[in-house]
Amino acid sequence: MAEHPAYPVGLRLSGRRVVVLGGGQVAQRRLPALIAAGADIVLVSPEATPSVEAMADAGEITWKKRPYEDGDLADAWYALIATSDVEANTAASAEAERHRVWCVRSDDADAATAWTPATGHSEGVTVAVLTTEAKGRDPRHTAAIRDAVVEGLRDGTLVAPHHRTRNPGVALVGGGPGDPDLITVRGRRLLAEADVVIADRLGPRDLLAELPPHVEVIDAAKIPYGRFMAQEAINNALIEHAKQGKSVVRLKGGDPYVFGRGMEELQALAEAGIPCTVVPGISSSISVPGAAGIPVTHRGVAHEFTVVSGHVAPDDERSLVDWPSLAKLTGTLVVLMGVDKIGKIAETLVAHGKAPDTPVALVQEGTTAAQRRVDATLATVAETVRAEDVKPPAVIVIGEVVTVGPRPAE
Numbered sequence: 001m002a003e004h005p006a007y008p009v010g011l012r013l014s015g016r017r018v019v020v021l022g023g024g025q026v027a028q029r030r031l032p033a034l035i036a037a038g039a040d041i042v043l044v045s046p047e048a049t050p051s052v053e054a055m056a057d058a059g060e061i062t063w064k065k066r067p068y069e070d071g072d073l074a075d076a077w078y079a080l081i082a083t084s085d086v087e088a089n090t091a092a093s094a095e096a097e098r099h100r101v102w103c104v105r106s107d108d109a110d111a112a113t114a115w116t117p118a119t120g121h122s123e124g125v126t127v128a129v130l131t132t133e134a135k136g137r138d139p140r141h142t143a144a145i146r147d148a149v150v151e152g153l154r155d156g157t158l159v160a161p162h163h164r165t166r167n168p169g170v171a172l173v174g175g176g177p178g179d180p181d182l183i184t185v186r187g188r189r190l191l192a193e194a195d196v197v198i199a200d201r202l203g204p205r206d207l208l209a210e211l212p213p214h215v216e217v218i219d220a221a222k223i224p225y226g227r228f229m230a231q232e233a234i235n236n237a238l239i240e241h242a243k244q245g246k247s248v249v250r251l252k253g254g255d256p257y258v259f260g261r262g263m264e265e266l267q268a269l270a271e272a273g274i275p276c277t278v279v280p281g282i283s284s285s286i287s288v289p290g291a292a293g294i295p296v297t298h299r300g301v302a303h304e305f306t307v308v309s310g311h312v313a314p315d316d317e318r319s320l321v322d323w324p325s326l327a328k329l330t331g332t333l334v335v336l337m338g339v340d341k342i343g344k345i346a347e348t349l350v351a352h353g354k355a356p357d358t359p360v361a362l363v364q365e366g367t368t369a370a371q372r373r374v375d376a377t378l379a380t381v382a383e384t385v386r387a388e389d390v391k392p393p394a395v396i397v398i399g400e401v402v403t404v405g406p407r408p409a410e
């Protein structure tokens with residue numbers, strides 16, 4: 001028989017008889033997908049692995065505990081021949097041919113009339129990879145191609161935008177602290193499918209360079225806001241682009257709901273009737289200390305950590321932070337947006353009982369190539385920030401956890 005390429009097809013097996021001969025490792029690997037396809041599965045085999053036996057016990061398959069007999073394939077739509085008895089396999093193959101039942105053979109791909117592709121799933125799509133001809137069959141290679149495609153679709157490095165089922169609207173995506181590897185898989189995929197990306201200054205800006213040329217990238221800091229507040233201008237830009245039927249990603253640093261105004265944006269979109277999905281991100285409040293070798297909790301040292309904003313000084317009437325109470329906590333204090341006000345913050349904490357020699361670390365531009373860590377104490381931090389010229393963005397960690405780990409090489 002001349003060698004032609006295999007013809008790929010998806011079998012809809014729901015309620016249809018599939019006969020599996022042999023209850024060993026091959027059956028164990030293949031049965032879950034057949035069960036998931038809703039097939040009416042009959043296993044013919046004197047023995048089975050414990051996993052296959054469990055499928056029979058659970059009623060997912062019917063198990064005939066005996067060797068193959070002629071006639072077993074008579075009413076099958078599809079057969080998987082995988083016994084260790086070559087004679088039985090050959091006889092079953094012949095029967096399948098007689099009854100025009102497509103059959104897979106685990107021992108002899110050449111003698112089979114069907115091949116099982118390497119399959120994987122991503123977002124409602126099944127990826128199935130087959131080698132073209134029997135002589136070129138290399139299951140590890142097809143599995144590697146399957147893995148590469150599925151991984152790529154999951155993490156967005158393979159761009160396959162939806163067309164018919166595309167959902168215009170806005171995704172508020174937490175981009176993580178800055179390292180492009182620290183965005184979530186879902187965030188990265190949505191970014192790869194976006195028509196418009198409105199990005200903050202913080203977050204994984206390197207990812208923007210990878211976007212295809214047709215994607216409009218807007219710097220949130222540069223949106224003109226005339227008589228509007230900046231946030232209102234950003235909300236309006238999100239709404240306007242979404243109303244044009246585009247997929248809009250609002251790429252934010254860290255997590256959208258940690259000092260990220262995520263809910264304000266979501267509320268504005270909801271009021272405008274725009275669908276919005278929120279993708280969590282790795283917050284700098286935990287990851288940036290971690291990147292600099294500081295755990296926010298440590299057994300026997302800190303049983304709590306508190307994240308606060310230091311964007312207004314403790315004596316500012318707009319401050320919602322109860323600094324005197326924070327001074328009494330024994331755990332870790334993580335301050336975001338606090339570089340400018342750290343002198344006042346340290347002074348207030350000490351005035352309300354925190355020890356002046358409490359360790360403090362400032363981690364600037366954490367997880368990026370420019371990451372730097374500066375250590376001080378509450379008594380010295382104001383002067384250290386000046387002397388070392390620490391600049392935002394930085395996460396400030398106050399507490400004994402600062403000194404528990406080895407200092408990573410800078």
Ligand SMILES: C[S@@+](CC[C@H](N)C(=O)[O-])C[C@H]1O[C@@H](n2cnc3c(N)ncnc32)[C@H](O)[C@@H]1O
Pocket residue numbers: 177178202203253254255256257258259260282283284285288335336337338363364365366367368392393394395396
């Ligand atoms: C407006 S807040 C946004 C926080 C963000 N939503 C999060 O969850 O990380 C900005 C502050 O986060 C901190 N920050 C964010 N990314 C940082 C980074 N890579 N290195 C140091 N600090 C960072 C700084 O304190 C900065 O002033």
